[in-house]
């Protein structure tokens with residue numbers, strides 16, 4: 001069955017689009033593609049792995065049906081989400097004479113989605129694009145909400161823009177080729193959304209972890225749909241991250257620092273999982289979260305392979321120093337989303353991000369190691 005989630009943004013009510021979630025939507029592409037692309041000009045941005053499994057044959061199908069298709073694929077990995085790749089792809093599109101009537105398909109995981117979305121936002125001052133997420137992480141999180149970005153030597157996602165797609169197509173069939181590690185990678189972003197917004201969904205995911213790891217379709221679809229609906233609710237209210245949307249950065253202040261320190265060798269979801277562990281610990285040390293809830297979170301993460309021992313590879317002082325440079329901070333204080341309860345964040349003066357004394361971060365590391 002097809003689930004359709006409508007995204008209409010409070011600040012720009014006219015800019016509406018749909019998220020489609022179902023099994024086999026890609027093979028029914030006629031149902032959603034032609035209306036998005038009357039001029040039949042398509043650029044597919046993908047990575048080499050996704051190209052081999054899905055995007056190459058999809059592009060052939062479109063060509064056979066009269067579309068003018070350029071497929072551009074990048075090396076998989078965070079190293080590709082940089083300015084030089086963006087420039088290379090844009091120049092290839094210009095060389096092939098793709099104009100403003102081009103529809104761009106961001107066909108891949110979060111890396112392809114963030115990079116291709118940024119290209120769509122700036123190519124000839126903006127062209128339409130469709131997100132076709134192929135990882136669980138990209139379905140649950142990165143393809144929803146229009147955040148696009150590239151990394152720099154000074155930090156992750158430092159250059160980018162919020163630019164909404166005209167459609168998001170989530171085909172569950174594409175998840176069958178994901179490794180268990182990539183399923184866990186995505187599941188962590190779902191747990192992050194549930195921990196900050198919805199106790200019931202956290203309980204559902206926690207009680208169905210084994211089914212999720214086995215990619216049982218019904219359970220997987222339910223978790224994706226829950227996470228997407230929660231994220232859409234947040235983005236509708238606060239598209240430009242003035243306050244509420246920061247909730248989705250839970251686990252990310254520490255997570256991004258770990259990614260940078262590991263030279264992006266640790267997967268995003270795993271870094272966020274460790275970030276959740278540390279940030280929940282900070283919440284508990286500050287007397288905001290109960291020890292029982294902290295331990296529950298720690299147990300759930302542990303059961304999917306996120307253990308505090310993985311933190312021993314990192315130095316707390318270095319993490320503090322990188323976290324200070326996070327783009328969400330101001331006046332030298334490190335801002336954290338802190339957890340008050342499962343499904344509820346701590347707020348002060350209605351703000352969801354709280355400045356935290358760096359001693360708490362060091363203390364959290366010391367008590368975890």
Ligand SMILES: NC(=O)c1ccc[n+]([C@@H]2O[C@H](COP(=O)([O-])OP(=O)(O)OC[C@H]3O[C@@H](n4cnc5c(N)ncnc54)[C@H](O)[C@@H]3O)[C@@H](O)[C@H]2O)c1
Nearest residue numbers: 049076109110111134135137138141142147174177178268
């Ligand atoms: N824009 C946002 O709101 C947002 C939110 C969360 C994360 N992100 C970003 O997303 C990125 C991480 O995304 P990711 O985890 O999807 O990484 P990814 O795009 O690198 O994909 C992970 C790996 O899976 C492979 N892959 C993709 N689809 C596959 C499939 N169906 N079968 C088999 N292999 C497949 C890819 O080739 C890659 O090697 C990070 O850069 C992160 O910053 C963005």
Ligand SMILES: [Zn+2]
Nearest residue numbers: 141189268272
């Ligand atoms: Zn994330």
